[in-house]
Amino acid sequence: MIGEPTAVLGSASVNPTIGVLALQGDVREHLAALRSLGADPISVRRPGELAACDGLVIPGGESTTMAKLATIFDLLEPLRDAVRAGLPAFGTCAGMIMLADRIEDGAAGQETIGGLHITVRRNAFGRQVDSFEEDIHVDGLADPVRAVFIRAPWVEAVDGDVEVLARVEDGPAAGRIVAVRQGPLMATSFHPEVGSDDRVHGMFVDLVRSA
Numbered sequence: 785m786i787g788e789p790t791a792v793l794g795s796a797s798v799n800p801t802i803g804v805l806a807l808q809g810d811v812r813e814h815l816a817a818l819r820s821l822g823a824d825p826i827s828v829r830r831p832g833e834l835a836a837c838d839g840l841v842i843p844g845g846e847s848t849t850m851a852k853l854a855t856i857f858d859l860l861e862p863l864r865d866a867v868r869a870g871l872p873a874f875g876t877c878a879g880m881i882m883l884a885d886r887i888e889d890g891a892a893g894q895e896t897i898g899g900l901h902i903t904v905r906r907n908a909f910g911r912q913v914d915s916f917e918e919d920i921h922v923d924g925l926a927d928p929v930r931a932v933f934i935r936a937p938w939v940e941a942v943d944g945d946v947e948v949l950a951r952v953e954d955g956p957a958a959g960r961i962v963a964v965r966q967g968p969l970m971a972t973s974f975h976p977e978v979g980s981d982d983r984v985h986g987m988f989v990d991l992v993r994s995a
């Protein structure tokens with residue numbers, strides 16, 4: 785019917801294209817988790833690939849290496865622009881560091897994408913317990929998540945617009961913040977892509993769909 789508005793569903797609401805920054809780190813596990821949730825995941829190494837994304841996952845790995853490669857691949861500024869423009873992004877572990885505005889114990893001159901109004905402490909859990917697993921309650925999920933921490937950062941401080949989603953519950957680091965959300969940005973200190981529990985990725989896919 786002429787002049788009748790047609791309901792057009794944006795592709796993002798049906799089958800969002802979610803990029804995984806593929807410079808370094810555990811890319812494949814994120815691609816698999818996103819695929820199992822019905823998203824359309826792609827590896828991102830070039831600005832053109834970034835431009836095709838409705839959302840972006842920044843994996844775990846090594847944040848100093850990732851930042852250097854992002855600079856070499858001419859991706860750091862496009863990543864900053866995209867996050868500034870509101871691209872939903874989810875950083876895990878090194879990816880959390882990449883999204884943070886401020887780093888404690890970073891390498892000299894370590895760059896980040898930024899956008900998330902938090903201070904992260906790199907390698908915060910220290911040598912003795914640098915890798916561990918713990919059941920953690922995440923806001924928005926009914927049952928706890930088995931959280932895997934590998935030389936993980938914790939969130940040292942958050943600005944007022946950041947929602948704390950999870951804290952360490954046991955041991956000497958109890959109370960430390962390990963999952964946050966700020967508008968379309970999410971980050972976890974742990975690795976939800978390890979194992980078969982896709983619920984944390986599901987929270988991000990929902991966030992992308994609603995963005």
Ligand SMILES: NC(=O)CC[C@H](N)C(=O)O
Nearest residue numbers: 844845846847877878935
């Ligand atoms: N598993 C991880 O992503 C570790 C992060 C790493 N310690 C870093 O500083 O980037």
